[in-house]
Amino acid sequence: MNARERFLKTINREISDRVPLYVSVTPQVAKMLSDHTGLPFEEPLDSMLSTRASHMGLMAELGADAVGIAACAPTDNPTIKLEGGLIKNEWGMVFKDTGQYNEFYEFPLAHAETAKDIEQYKFPDPFAKGRWDEAQKTINKYRKTHGIIADLETTLFETAWYLTGLEKFLIDMMMEAEYINPLLDKIQFIHTEYGKKMIEMGADVLWCGDDFGSQTSLMMDEDTFRKIFKPRIKEMFYEYRKVNPDIKLAWHSCGAIKPLIPDFIELGLDILNPIQPLASGMEPQELKNRFGNDLIFFGGICVQEILPNGTTQEVKNEVIRRADVLGKNGGYIIAPAHNIQEDTPVENILTLFETVKSL
Numbered sequence: 001m002n003a004r005e006r007f008l009k010t011i012n013r014e015i016s017d018r019v020p021l022y023v024s025v026t027p028q029v030a031k032m033l034s035d036h037t038g039l040p041f042e043e044p045l046d047s048m049l050s051t052r053a054s055h056m057g058l059m060a061e062l063g064a065d066a067v068g069i070a071a072c073a074p075t076d077n078p079t080i081k082l083e084g085g086l087i088k089n090e091w092g093m094v095f096k097d098t099g100q101y102n103e104f105y106e107f108p109l110a111h112a113e114t115a116k117d118i119e120q121y122k123f124p125d126p127f128a129k130g131r132w133d134e135a136q137k138t139i140n141k142y143r144k145t146h147g148i149i150a151d152l153e154t155t156l157f158e159t160a161w162y163l164t165g166l167e168k169f170l171i172d173m174m175m176e177a178e179y180i181n182p183l184l185d186k187i188q189f190i191h192t193e194y195g196k197k198m199i200e201m202g203a204d205v206l207w208c209g210d211d212f213g214s215q216t217s218l219m220m221d222e223d224t225f226r227k228i229f230k231p232r233i234k235e236m237f238y239e240y241r242k243v244n245p246d247i248k249l250a251w252h253s254c255g256a257i258k259p260l261i262p263d264f265i266e267l268g269l270d271i272l273n274p275i276q277p278l279a280s281g282m283e284p285q286e287l288k289n290r291f292g293n294d295l296i297f298f299g300g301i302c303v304q305e306i307l308p309n310g311t312t313q314e315v316k317n318e319v320i321r322r323a324d325v326l327g328k329n330g331g332y333i334i335a336p337a338h339n340i341q342e343d344t345p346v347e348n349i350l351t352l353f354e355t356v357k358s359l
Helices: 003-011 027-037 056-062 115-119 133-142 157-164 166-175 180-201 222-243 258-266 284-291 312-326 346-358
Strands: 066-069 086-088 094-097 102-106 147-153 205-209 248-252 271-273 296-301 332-336
Touching: 003 147, 003 332, 027 056, 027 346, 056 066, 056 133, 066 133, 086 102, 115 180, 133 147, 133 180, 147 180, 157 166, 157 180, 166 180, 166 222, 180 205, 180 222, 205 222, 205 271, 222 248, 222 258, 258 284, 284 296, 284 312, 296 312, 312 332, 312 346
Parallel strands: 066 147, 147 205, 205 248, 248 271, 271 296, 296 332
Antiparallel strands: 086 094, 094 102
């Protein structure tokens, strides 16, 4: 059974020879792995979701069963470097390069108050030239051998606050500011088109997402989620399934989001990610018992403690334990619960790959 066959069986709730693996890493980790193994280093893509779709050749060579694709910056509007180590992307978001990650420095719609402020802002063109070139290259290379996961995280909530600032957006939602719905309308249109395009290109899974949880609780009350975001997600899922009724829809939400899981099942979600092990209420056995008949699980390997701080034996034990629990009777894509970080020993990363391949 090759990687693609294994991946497709899993997302179709069939039993495969073992759980399939997907891994995403920061550029620093990719360089560490490349230096250690002698495998080629690939430069990160120019994408707001770069880590999820970059270094896929390296990940596939090490043993990943699925690779990622994502929208990239268009040919005529690439991410640019400004003075003082600042970086500006096509959305107008400005970041400061802090080494491991680019941290938010300036929110382009921090001034927004009215619908007119949104109307006057220049948003990305989903159909801009060059946006899908890298995704097409990945599909051409891996479509016959690996699963294809199309990444569309930061689907609504996160892109909105990336533009306005988190505190402002949360407060303005509660205050029912005039600009909130027009802003979400714009983001919903763009990301609906992104998703439809990647489905048309041949994605097996469309991986949407917004972080609605913190380590200990939801970031907003359940009523706010159900009033503002749930209807929009329903509309987007409907549009995606019009393109391909068989597309598998995944949702990423870090943190303690168990209260929202029944809502996502009601929306028709197929796959839940990332099953953050140390977040409150996200204990894998309980999730499998309660939701395993409705959802495929994706993630589950701790990047906060086990991968960076554990021994290789502890990493191996963690992988086996998660596969036994979440993969019982199928329905599990094993993966780190986030991008693997620079503080993770190379030996632990290679242990993850080798242990999964030996299951």
